[in-house]
Amino acid sequence: MTVLLSICVAVIFAVSVYLFTSRDLKSVAMGVFLFSHAAHLGIIAMSGQPLLTVSGETIRKAAPILGTSEAGLHVDPLPQALILTSIVISFAVTGFLLALLVAQHRRVQSMDVADLRDEDRPELPASIETVEMA
Amino acid sequence: MGTESWLTLALLAVFAPVVTGAATMLFPKRLITLRVGMALLGPVVAIVALLQQGVSEEVASLAFAPTLGLDLSFAADQLGMFFALLISGIGCLIVVYGRGYFGRDEKSLARFYPMLGLFMTAMMGIVLSDNLLGLFMFWELTSVSSFLLIGWNTQDRTSAKLAMQAFAVTGLGGLVMLAGLITLGVTSDIWSFSALEAAFDAGTFSLAAPMVTTAFALIFVGAMAKSAQWPLHFWLPGAMAAPTPVSAYLHSATMVKAGVYLLARLFPVMRELSWWTPALVFFGAITMVVGGYMAIRSEVLKKIFAYTTVSQLGLFVCAYGLGGLNYSHGSHGGEHGEAAHGAATAIGDPNIIYPITQILNHALYKAPLFILAGAIMHLTGRTVLGELKGLIKKHPVLAWTSLAAAYAMAGLPFTLSFTAKEAFLYQIVHGAQQHAVLWFVGAAAVFMALCNVAIFVRMARTFFAPAEAHDAHADEHHHAPERGFWGACIWWPAAALVMWQFVGGIAPGLFEGIIGVVETDTGNYWATLPGFFYAMTHPSMALGMSAVAIGLGVFLGFSPIWSGARKDIHDRLFPVTLRLGERAGHRLFATVQRGDLRLYVMVVLMALVSAMGYTFLLDKEAMLAWPEIPSINDVDYALAGWLLTGLICTSALMLPIMKSRVVRVLILGTCGFSVIGMYLLYQAPDLALTQVMFEIISVVLFLLALRLLPERGAGVRAYALPRVVFATLVGVSVGWITLHAGSAADQSALVAWDAAQGAPEQHAMAGETTDASILRVADETHSAGGRDARPTDARPTDAHPTDARPTDANSTEAHHAPFVQPDDTRLGGWMLRNSYVGTTPDTHGRGGGGNNVVNVILVDFRGYDTVGEITVLSIAMMGVLALIGACPAPLGLKERGPQKHLRSYMLRTAMKLLLPLSLLFAAYVFFKGHDRPGGGFIAGLIAAVGLAAYRMSDGGAALKRLIPIKPGITAAIGLALALATGVAPLVIHLFTGEGGPFFTSNNAYVPLIGGGTFHWTSVMLFDLGVFIVVVAVSVGMINRFEEELD
Structure with missing residues (x-):
């Protein structure tokens, strides 16, 4: 199972990096979205398999809900809690990112990454005059 | 005078000024005299409370976050009492003088007294706190409130600058001091002045340790900055920009004396x-x-x-x-x-x-x-x-x-x-x-x-x-x-x-x-x-x-x-x-x-790849070795795993190839739904539920947003080959890391298992102790219903999957202790053991009282993190509202021209039925969440999906009729509710002696009419807050995008 998950992580990661480096902002947004899947699968892979092989016999661990396991073996609940948090946060991030894209498009009428570069950089703030006593 | 009453008096003395100060905000602007009287009441109450107690070494403590060493503890020894009386005494006169100074200027008076009250409370907190971190909290509060007071004249740039200067100096000084306090606390495990003095007198506290010297040097800097010692004195004359009542107070009795106070407090040791x-x-x-x-x-x-x-x-x-x-x-x-x-x-x-x-x-x-x-x-x-x-x-x-x-x-x-x-x-x-x-x-x-x-x-x-x-x-x-x-x-x-x-x-x-x-x-x-x-x-x-x-x-x-x-x-x-x-x-x-997104991505990920390359150079053998992965003899699992992997990989790989944006979004969804399967395989029902709802809402969000964006992309394609090579490199690196880390986890699980085999006695003992605490909780919580009512008892007791288990484990299984391998020292293992009952029922470690460990972690063990998370959610939503609001669609550039809503009669009729159903389901998932898969997050997403569908079929006006409150306000209510559940135990503790530190939970089985029991937990209110925020944020975002399309 760990091998399978690693493959998934590698593929999703590669695809999202490919999308990150695209010039189209929509692709970038999709890349970000996909990226979260890779991260979640990676975390859950690192929490160990839901199976335990002892002397050739495979035992299934139960979900982290007390009372559901006959053997009293549960998978680690902590990574799951972290991922749950992360899923909800990535929803917020996705929404925010899409709003950014809409705002960006309306501002410069372009979906090109290169147009993100702000030509009129913020000027050096006017030097603060010496603090005067009131 | 008992400790309990001193606690009440101390809290009165410290918090009365801010409470009465805030209360003045409730009066109409014209009631000047009443306002002055109310503001005066604060310091007067403080003085009375202090005199009632009199000088004593007694420490009254209210646990706030004991694991951090932070308590709200107060002591009024001679030094503290002197300062406290000075602060409140001069405070009274300043209140009166404020009335004389501002005259009948209603606006200024209305602003002045709440700020002054806050400042007074902060100062009283400093001089009465016995806890080091408590002192720091009030210390920084004085920096904040004095910033408000010094920058009184908001129209004047100089005044703002001077306020900033004072804040920067004293605030940074305070942070340096915090570093000192933490160093002291961590190295010597002393978190209060009384303990410090006691340890010093007993000779168990040595000043010779280098870390102690460092700690005191840092504290010294903080005190010096606050008390305006050269070369950090310049902020003090600048603080004159404040209105005179404030400068009179700051200079004579309060702010600058805080540093001196700290020196005095540390004097006997230092x-x-x-x-x-x-x-x-x-x-x-x-x-x-x-x-x-x-x-x-x-x-x-x-x-x-x-x-x-x-x-x-x-x-x-x-x-x-x-x-x-x-x-x-x-x-x-x-x-x-x-x-x-x-x-x-x-x-x-x-x-x-x-x-x-x-x-x-x-x-x-x-x-x-x-x-x-x-x-x-x-x-x-x-x-x-x-x-x-x-x-x-x-x-x-x-x-x-x-x-x-x-x-x-x-x-x-x-x-x-x-x-x-x-x-x-x-x-x-x-x-x-x-x-x-x-x-x-x-x-x-x-x-x-x-x-x-x-x-x-x-x-x-x-x-x-x-x-x-x-x-x-x-x-x-x-x-x-x-x-x-x-x-x-x-x-x-x-x-x-x-x-x-x-x-x-x-x-x-x-x-x-x-x-x-x-x-x-x-x-x-x-x-x-x-x-x-x-x-x-x-x-x-x-x-x-x-x-x-x-x-x-x-x-x-x-x-x-x-x-x-x-x-x-x-x-x-x-x-x-x-x-x-x-x-x-x-x-x-x-x-x-440089403003180039792709460059940033490249740099960050190249760093990752080169780190991998570096370790490869260090130890070629270990890096290249295929990790030892235990073989799996479970055909069902393996088959499902291969199938899902195929689905996930195929859909991911198709994404860059496809052109049509709708198809791409659907592929994204496919990939996400396959991931759900993976979660199920990995025994994560909560994740699967969340992911389903998340996937639906996200796809909707994407489709909505894409309609606001042009069909064509940038036009120019970036060179594909280098990107493919780069992406492959990164993907393989991360995959390889995952493989190694995952197999290491599997190995450690096996080791733990073997250890459990080798120590059957310990195993049994662990079972018994947990069992005893279960019984105790059971007795406390539902005397009427008896043990049968507890959901955990529905577990089958006999069937034993493997002979590898020790035979005397019967005692464990028979009583359904929330058992994990006894020497599972991982944090997750601790949480499994303590999710239902605590290790020490008599103190604050009662456990969450829930069987769904993931949910208990979210709303109980890590409740404070969750507050942070829903705050982020709310901020993100406000960001979406603001961003789209700030950039209105240019005229004539409507992306697709106005599109009519789905006015399908069928759909609308169906939604009339489906919406209540989805809300009902959300309620079910919500109430079950503590013991079965579910909880506030999932329920919130379910309700949001229902509401979003309703919004699509019936339009924004209908949604507004259904929920007339603005999403920002709804989210604020949810946040406030969640925080209130955190503060409630402190307040309860004060009045009844029950309760406990910040975010202590309580739970009980309440018998229902008809024989069943209802599992009440205080975290349910917290979860309700989470639920409200999630609904507000999801619906708010979707609604905003749809409004743009209308």
């Missing part, structure tokens, strides 16, 4: 530290000289007084240093003739003596000086001393009171100040007889005293000088003075304070009888100090120094030397540093931030 006392003497002496010189070179009245405060603070710090030096030679205390008389007492217990002589003395003249400076400015519109000629005729009361206060400041005979100065000089002389270098301190003290005398002389000369005839608007009042009692409020608080200077100077016995309530064991203390009569009859070195200072001061006062204004070069320090920082930051920004 005086043993070799560098502590010389450092105090050194910085104190320099500050005295700098402050004195700058005071005489200033012309603005408030500024003069501000610099005299600086020099006086130098004196305080110096006095503590001297006290430490003298203390270490304390055995010689009685041998130095006349000096011994006053100083010997001081040596005995410097902790009590210094505050009362020096600090009280300072408050008694400095507050009046500021109060009067404000009054003069208010009535004449003048701020510069030179322009106040003839004041004695025009405003005799103000002028005479000011002169009386300045007389006291100069330390002239018949004042308390004279006594205080004499005592200080005795101290110097006494110390200098052993360390000759201290004569320099004596010189500094004389210099400072002569500056003060010169200031007094110059003030008197100006006031008595005839008014200049050509001064046209001399008789015009800046403000029409108010008549009657309220008008007099602008000066009588000053008179009330300065009076004590003379009472104390002339009749120390009387003074002691009235003011000396806080000292309990020094006897007739004031009479033992070197008052004027005593000093005259016992001529000494100190008296000589005094005389020299007075003589030179009078000379300087009449001479034109040092009469022009001069700028404090330190004033430039902060702006210059700030500007340099800004410049450097800007340069760095321009170099690093």
